[in-house]
Amino acid sequence: MAEAMDVIKEKCYLATSEADLIPFLEDSRKGVQKLIEQTKKRFENEKRQLTQLETMKFHEKEGYAKGYQWIAGVDEVGRGPLAGPVVAAAVILPESFAILGVNDSKKLSENQREKLFDLISDCAVSIGIGIIANEIIDQVNIYEATKLAMNEALAQLSPQPDFTLIDAMPLHYSDCELSLIKGDSKSVSIAAASIIAKVTRDRLMKQYDQLYPGYEFARNMGYGTKKHLEGLQMFGSCPIHRYSFEPVKSHFMKI
Structure with missing residues (x-):
């Protein structure tokens, strides 16, 4: 009798090589074949990452x-x-x-x-x-x-x-x-x-977004996005702005 899908799914999740998939290769159920393909792709991705790791070491x-x-x-x-x-x-x-x-x-x-x-x-x-x-x-x-x-x-x-x-x-x-x-x-x-x-x-920057709302620091991390520049125009600069950077510098000089 064929194993239940949830059991096969767990075994595929735990599989470390294609040899672990052999017991399921002749199972014709589409769900099983999809799990096998997904697991093979995981192996391929892990192989690429391992090669990358060795290169970066x-x-x-x-x-x-x-x-x-x-x-x-x-x-x-x-x-x-x-x-x-x-x-x-x-x-x-x-x-x-x-x-x-x-x-x-x-x-x-x-x-x-x-x-x-x-x-x-x-x-x-x-x-x-x-x-x-x-x-x-x-x-x-x-x-x-x-x-x-x-x-x-x-x-x-x-x-x-x-x-x-x-x-x-x-x-x-x-x-x-x-x-x-x-x-x-x-x-x-x-x-x-x-x-x-x-x-x-x-x-x-996410903490600063709570302290200084209006610039979307949690989303732009302080970079000069459209929303950030709009906030600068609307609210002026705040204590964490870099006054030596444009356009903060020009805006600050006008104040």
């Missing part, structure tokens, strides 16, 4: 081969918005790191980032977060503020890194470092840092 593996033990990835979010802080994260992952799906945070959905944030937080050797407020950004410029955020994040790591992988800009925090253009797509450690930084900043 290239620089970390090189570092371990050279004798480095604590390899940190560093990235930031929030350089372009008109409001809010710039946030950087530094992450040291274990050498055995094997979580699938870690990638440049911009390529992930909010739901994917939230899930990966928790997984990375649970397994990381150490995580540091640097937050530089809009007032400091206005004082020193966004480039220097970004470096301050990255250095602050690195300073929180324990143990301290002996090799640092950085997205785009040189820092000279560690004696040994490697700056990678589009590093959040090339290094799993930088990608992990980009996820931690992105989720941290998004959560902050």
Whole structure:
């Protein structure tokens, strides 16, 4: 007698290889065949993600081969918005790191980032977060503020890194470092840092949306969307706006 659909569905969910699907291949029910196809697609997706993970661990593996033990990835979010802080994260992952799906945070959905944030937080050797407020950004410029955020994040790591992988800009925090253009797509450690930084900043902007309604910070994260600019025209600037950024600067000068 054929197994019930809910039983087969559970077995497909738990399947780890196509060999686990063999008992159901001759089941002619459309529902069963659909489950088999969905499970095969899951295997294919996991295979692609595993290949991606191995590719993104290239620089970390090189570092371990050279004798480095604590390899940190560093990235930031929030350089372009008109409001809010710039946030950087530094992450040291274990050498055995094997979580699938870690990638440049911009390529992930909010739901994917939230899930990966928790997984990375649970397994990381150490995580540091640097937050530089809009007032400091206005004082020193966004480039220097970004470096301050990255250095602050690195300073929180324990143990301290002996090799640092950085997205785009040189820092000279560690004696040994490697700056990678589009590093959040090339290094799993930088990608992990980009996820931690992105989720941290998004959560902050959602809190700011409650404090300063009218700009839709929870939706635009401080970027200059149409609704944000309309809010700026209607309500003026608020305490987290960057007065050195246009059009906030021009609007502020008119007041």
